[in-house]
Amino acid sequence: MKGQIFARVLRFFQKYAPSITLAVGVLVFWEVVVTVFAIQQFLLPKPSAILTEYLNELRLFLDPAGASLLFEASGATLREAIGGFVIGCGSGIGIALLTARWTAVNQALMPFAIAANSVPIIAFAPIMNNWFGITNPFSKMAIVSIIVFFPTMINTVRGLTLIDPNQLELMHSYAASPMRIMRDLRIPNALPYIFSALRIASSLSVVGAIVGEFFGGPLWATLGDFITQEASRFNFARAWSAIIMASLIGLSMYFVVLALERWLMPWHVSFRTDSS
Amino acid sequence: MSETKCEPVIQVDRVHKVFNPESENRVVALSDFTLAVERGEFISLIGPSGCGKSTLLRLMADLLTLQEGELKINGKLPAEARLDRDYGFVFQAATLYDWRTVSKNVQLPLEIMKYPKAEREARARELLALVELEGFEKHYPWQLSGGMQQRVAIARALVFEPTLLLMDEPFGALDEFTRERMNMELMRIWEQKDLTVIFVTHSIPEAVFLSTRIVVMSARPGRIIKIVKNEVEYPRVFASRKTQQYYETVNEVREALASAHSYEI
Numbered sequence: 391m392k393g394q395i396f397a398r399v400l401r402f403f404q405k406y407a408p409s410i411t412l413a414v415g416v417l418v419f420w421e422v423v424v425t426v427f428a429i430q431q432f433l434l435p436k437p438s439a440i441l442t443e444y445l446n447e448l449r450l451f452l453d454p455a456g457a458s459l460l461f462e463a464s465g466a467t468l469r470e471a472i473g474g475f476v477i478g479c480g481s482g483i484g485i486a487l488l489t490a491r492w493t494a495v496n497q498a499l500m501p502f503a504i505a506a507n508s509v510p511i512i513a514f515a516p517i518m519n520n521w522f523g524i525t526n527p528f529s530k531m532a533i534v535s536i537i538v539f540f541p542t543m544i545n546t547v548r549g550l551t552l553i554d555p556n557q558l559e560l561m562h563s564y565a566a567s568p569m570r571i572m573r574d575l576r577i578p579n580a581l582p583y584i585f586s587a588l589r590i591a592s593s594l595s596v597v598g599a600i601v602g603e604f605f606g607g608p609l610w611a612t613l614g615d616f617i618t619q620e621a622s623r624f625n626f627a628r629a630w631s632a633i634i635m636a637s638l639i640g641l642s643m644y645f646v647v648l649a650l651e652r653w654l655m656p657w658h659v660s661f662r663t664d665s666s
Numbered sequence: 667m668s669e670t671k672c673e674p675v676i677q678v679d680r681v682h683k684v685f686n687p688e689s690e691n692r693v694v695a696l697s698d699f700t701l702a703v704e705r706g707e708f709i710s711l712i713g714p715s716g717c718g719k720s721t722l723l724r725l726m727a728d729l730l731t732l733q734e735g736e737l738k739i740n741g742k743l744p745a746e747a748r749l750d751r752d753y754g755f756v757f758q759a760a761t762l763y764d765w766r767t768v769s770k771n772v773q774l775p776l777e778i779m780k781y782p783k784a785e786r787e788a789r790a791r792e793l794l795a796l797v798e799l800e801g802f803e804k805h806y807p808w809q810l811s812g813g814m815q816q817r818v819a820i821a822r823a824l825v826f827e828p829t830l831l832l833m834d835e836p837f838g839a840l841d842e843f844t845r846e847r848m849n850m851e852l853m854r855i856w857e858q859k860d861l862t863v864i865f866v867t868h869s870i871p872e873a874v875f876l877s878t879r880i881v882v883m884s885a886r887p888g889r890i891i892k893i894v895k896n897e898v899e900y901p902r903v904f905a906s907r908k909t910q911q912y913y914e915t916v917n918e919v920r921e922a923l924a925s926a927h928s929y930e931i
Contacts, residue, residue: 564775658764
């Protein structure tokens with residue numbers, strides 16, 4: 391048992407050794423360059439300075455008596471990103487499922503969806519702030535949900551409709567009902583498409599939330615505003631620690647989606663191993 | 667077969683099928699096609715690409731709509747026969763659902779027909795045994811070889827006990843050795859069950875090994891050149907391919923194809 395765990399850890403490191411080496415190399419290079427060329431910290435803080443700020447906030451967060459501004463701001467941004475992700479992706483999948491039943495509605499809707507998907511929707515951020523109130527977290531969720539809605543809907547429609555004709559003929563030969571075809575063919579066929587959209591949406595939702603926050607909101611209460619405030623006060627190491635938090639949020643959402651994908655589609659190509 | 671002469675299982679009467687009738691790409695897929703298939707027969711449709719053999723099979727299955735002529739399956743229109751689930755269909759690709767295990771793939775038609783769970787599982791087990799895939803119930807299709815996947819497809823087509831099996835080049839994508847093995851298995855299943863089979867193929871040896879009659883077709887327009895009655899003795903086994911009768915029948919089919927200039931290069 392112990393040997394097995396050791397073997398797994400070893401395999402993990404063998405697999406990711408190049409990436410880990412690269413990351414460490416970049417950080418060391420960064421530290422050395424900033425030190426040797428005496429780059430001013432407001433241009434580029436040292437990784438060690440950022441780490442110090444970060445650990446300081448982490449200590450405050452873990453201390454029951456203390457309060458970490460950074461971690462509270464992260465929590466607010468995380469809630470906005472998740473809220474917007476759920477609303478946007480949920481309605482994207484829902485509308486795709488509804489319209490897949492009515493080809494005419496679907497065909498009327500798709501050109502607009504594809505056009506809307508290529509519009510830089512982030513430009514609507516100030517308008518959403520006006521609509522829902524700049525301090526209301528829902529204004530940020532609205533931005534996020536609009537951003538993730540279109541890719542999710544388009545991909546879901548694709549997955550529901552791009553089906554091997556033989557597989558449809560097979561269902562037809564069993565005189566299967568449209569509901570049955572939906573449940574047993576169209577939806578499972580769409581799952582890989584839906585998940586590739588959700589993976590994109592998971593990173594987009596953090597981008598959307600933070601950009602929305604750049605346009606205003608309660609002071610220091612969100613990562614976007616935290617970064618704006620600290621940067622305007624030349625506290626760049628603190629601003630960078632917030633950027634790290636934003637990356638961590640994006641990554642964790644991505645991994646949650648990935649885990650969900652593995653759980654729901656254990657059969658999919660991307661998870662196949664040689665052992666059968 | 668010692669059945670009393672009754673209504674043929676399939677009655678094809680002066681069937682005409684044209685694709686894109688209004689456009690320049692108008693193709694006459696089938697022209698004035700007539701054929702009657704008795705219960706228990708194994709009919710191969712053979713001919714060059716574009717001779718309408720797959721079209722005929724799809725018309726029987728009601729996967730294409732009939733325009734001209736008459737076609738009856740068990741005395742019914744193809745659409746009625748489809749709704750009654752009179753036939754099982756096997757495609758060239760196994761067409762298994764990636765997201766279902768082997769057993770669940772075989773159970774699919776039973777689920778649609780609302781069989782209770784216990785019976786579904788029992789039948790799937792029985793059919794997987796018939797195609798010699800015991801122990802693979804919980805595997806996913808990608809874990810099987812092409813020949814094994816096609817055997818799952820055959821099990822799925824037979825699991826609800828249709829009396830008619832429509833097969834569209836089912837072994838066309840397999841290598842020669844696997845194909846010969848699959849031919850023998852299909853022969854064994856056909857002899858074991860009370861089945862009528864319509865089998866589309868490009869392979870003369872395959873058609874001669876399997877069929878009671880071989881319908882040789884020509885292209886543009888698709889029509890019958892010759893119907894070869896296959897006298898190769900039963901049971902058809904490995905050695906059947908080495909008999910004089912087999913050799914003669916292969917040549918007869920080959921000559922029929924050549925006579926219609928089907929060997930175009």
